Amino acid sequence: MSKLKLGALPDDKPIKLTIELPASVHRDLLAYAEVLTRDTGQSADPIKLIAPMLARFMATDRAFRKVRKTVPFAADQSPRS
Numbered sequence: 001m002s003k004l005k006l007g008a009l010p011d012d013k014p015i016k017l018t019i020e021l022p023a024s025v026h027r028d029l030l031a032y033a034e035v036l037t038r039d040t041g042q043s044a045d046p047i048k049l050i051a052p053m054l055a056r057f058m059a060t061d062r063a064f065r066k067v068r069k070t071v072p073f074a075a076d077q078s079p080r081s
Helices: 023-040 046-059 062-070
Strands: none
Touching: 023 046, 046 062
């Protein structure tokens, strides 16, 4: 079993985005999904790997976490009634 940074993917309500990836990144996503499928026994959709990978990246970026704690961001504001 591999020591991948991602485990089984949570079922969460998605927000649709359209992005373009370099072919090499897409190939790596396909390979990562294949390894994850072998490790977890669950089918892993390469497209669904992108969100948890980004979340993991941001969660482990110390500089981003530090700024995130101290600076208010517009996306964090709840809509006014």
